Amino acid sequence: MTESSNRHRDPLGSRSSVGAHAEIPPLLDGTRLPEVGELLEGAVVVAQPMHTRFRGVTVREAMLLHGPAGWAEFSPFAEYGPEESARWLAAAIEAGWQGWPTPVRDWVPVNATVPAVPAADVGRVLDSFGEVPAVKVKVAESGRTGPEGVAEDVARVAEVRRLRPGAALRIDANQGWDHATALAALQRLAEHGLEYAEQPVAGIEGLARLREALHAAGTPVRIAADESVRRETDPLAVARAGAADLVVVKVQPLGGVRRALGIVGAAGLDAVVSSALDTSVGIAAGVALAASLPALPYACGLGTVALFTEDVVVPRWLPDAGRLASCVSGASGASRARPVPDPAALARLRADEGRQQWWRQRLVQAHGVLSAT
């Protein structure tokens, strides 16, 4: 597909100029794949409890690896199989055995993330992030997508707007709505001023159809693709289809900072960097990506360690005045040191032997996929 034919398929004018032959770097891209034994030496699985259930998770487990370049995180969600997990392992190998590219900025703006809590709890959650330029609100929680659930979503968003009148506001439905519900809900939510709606419905065609319907209804809420980027075998398909205005990028699911940079470049759309609910060790990779992108028009979803009751890094890596400093050396040197697990917190949060074993097996399987690639 040429650039002009792509525009033809996108009558609403998303700015993507992705071509059919846009190439994204392969996993590991020339980096040596360490032996399993080398990866597992010093590896430890931690279990970090959450203040509030988030994407069905109440305790977040993560395997931390220690390579020559520093600490790295391997934490594919529990339900992910070896193929998908291999991308997360490639990201950990980049972090621990290669290091990240030189950034173009020293710090990145960060958004608060509000889980699907009752409106009465919104103030408490917002306070845990401090002052931030933007807030992301979770909506369409599983089992809460009927009229009552939508009313709760509207109340939650309205409360955020009341408490943070100047903040940019975005919602994330994690593809929980059907077309009609999304169309109606977004028209109501748009009254509170939305910078964009993240994955309101499932699938690339679903996003394209909703985006057109919103424009036709005179409510042109921008659409961000998340699951349609990170869980698709072709992360560029959504951009090719002109189905979204921007892409959400997460380092671990996309296979590392360099690969994510390649995907954003090839997609030709604005990108929002977000966490994969990582510990502070994994957050460092997200900051490395955000600090390296040529353009960073949106605050990043990298403040999520605030959602844990405790983090393995002490003090945990929270935004300061709405921003996180880069820990990779750039033109003006690194603004802070790379986060390192605290030995006492590591011992306290260490998962039991059964879980250590389960994660070691997952790593071995993901390693098998990478060695066959």
Ligand SMILES: O=C(O)CCC(=O)C1=CC=C[C@@H](O)[C@@H]1C(=O)O
């Ligand atoms: O983007 C943010 O503000 C925080 C990160 C975040 O929302 C997520 C992290 C990991 C998994 C998720 O279901 C969720 C998301 O869908 O974006």
Ligand SMILES: [Mg+2]
């Ligand atoms: Mg999302």
